[in-house]
Amino acid sequence: MTRVLIVDDHRLFRSGVRAELGDSIEVVGEAEDVDSAVKAIAEQQPDVVLLDVHMPGGGGQEVLRRVLGSGSQVRFLALSVSDAAEDVIGVIRGGARGYVTKNISGKELTDAIRRVSEGDAVFSPRLAGFVLDAFASSEAPSIDPELDSLTQREREVLRLIARGYAYKEIAKELFISVKTVETHVSSVLRKLQLSNRHELSRWATARRLV
């Protein structure tokens, strides 16, 4: 049973998510702003925190900074209505292990929560598109070649996610196991979080400002 905490400033949305989640998931608490979220996470020690990006008091990124900054091992899945590259890249760089949009179906969300709880990463098609765009758009020489570029396989996996493929379908398409797909996605997540190539942030900001 996966223990989940829902952090969102819209009560209606919290109860909606609660109702949609399957039986394999136990909602251990809810929080509506940064302070109550940090407190509830410390008290409940959930497996996965469903984190809204826009919230009073600094938003999801502030929660990530305070919880992960204190050395907690709690895993976060960002859940947002926002499509802005800045927000998406921002929470991932902040330490979230996945990003899905709020119009995701209950079943898909349950799947995503399970994946994050097992330590894997979850990419929505849009996030995959952003990552491909961000890593492709850089012409500046990279500082760390290992972190600053995607392997051919990783690119293939991301492209299939962007095309709307589920992990199972990707595995079938590339003749690899679902576990391998998950490994590739986690590796992309790691690069996304650790690459200190500042174009990544700049790219996200630029997209917002065009």
Place this chain on the structure above:
Amino acid sequence: MGGVAQGLATQLSLDPVVIRLMFVLLSAVNGVGMVAYAVLWMIAPKQPYKGAAPPPRDWSQLAAFSAIGVALLAFGWLTGASQGGIGMLPFAVGGIGALILWQQADPERRKNWMSGAALSMRKNRVRSLLGVALVVIGGAGFLAAQGELAQASQGLLFTGVVVGGLAVIAAPWLAGLWKELQLERRERIRQEERAEVAAMVHDSVLHTLTLIQRVAHDQREVTRLARAQERDLRNWLYQPAQDADATVAAAVRRIAAEEEDAHGVPIEVVCVGDIDLDSAGKLAAMLKASRQAMVNAAKYSGSPSISVYTEVEGEEVAIFVKDRGKGFDLEAVPLDRMGIRESIIGRMERHGGAARVRTEPGEGTEVMLTMKVEKA
């Protein structure tokens, strides 16, 4: 005579007799009074001021003007420029100009100027002292130079010093004015933005909510309206303002939006890279094919949503349209069904591209379009 003295007196909260005396005096000295009277008579508003009672006399203002007037007069007297006439002319013109400005400005702003100037004067005592000193030196030097008229260059030098001094004094005041101007501009921009947001909320969001209430019994229609509104808002918030007919990504987004509206099935679009549409019409043909693929998926697949992925990599453009619907047996499609064979595959091949359809009953359908174009 023309009521000028009377009007001026009301404006400055002075006895008209004083003003009249001033004019007479000025006229007697060098004729400036006559000119000033005539000019004022022309530009002064004819209507008497009918607003609230005139504000209390502003002594500081009056004192300042008197001081300037006296100084100018003394200056003219001492240099003998008033007899020369020519030398005095710029001063007279400048003075009248200032008077006009002063007279046109509304009392509120005038007070602003004055208080701003006074404040900065107090704040920058050192600067003011420096300025005054420069003016005095310049003036003294000018006077001294007047004695030796031949040395015109020296006179110019001292004039420069005077101007410099005045500039030092006036700088804070000018800076204040500039700042005020900027503030006003920023405020205006902010108001325009607010108006734009209000228009967006009003014209589209409120409108949609009203429509939704009216068709609340029709679930499909409600979903469609909500989706359309969501898309609108998202575009407005997150998408760069693009000409929908200029680039591939923008065009795909527009087509997806149109088909989503027409069929009520959500179409999720992800775009990586972008390219301008080519003049040869290759990409336009590709867009038509992609529209047909979206229409097919929306109409026949029964899929709850459709994914569209557009990728531009160098000269390669690819569009993928995928659904999770019932799929079909490609071999079993009758030859006369034009949708896939003609509108998608045939069209792509005619324009030098390629189309592949992958489908199986129960497995959904994916249409893959690829095209190579030369970058402009």
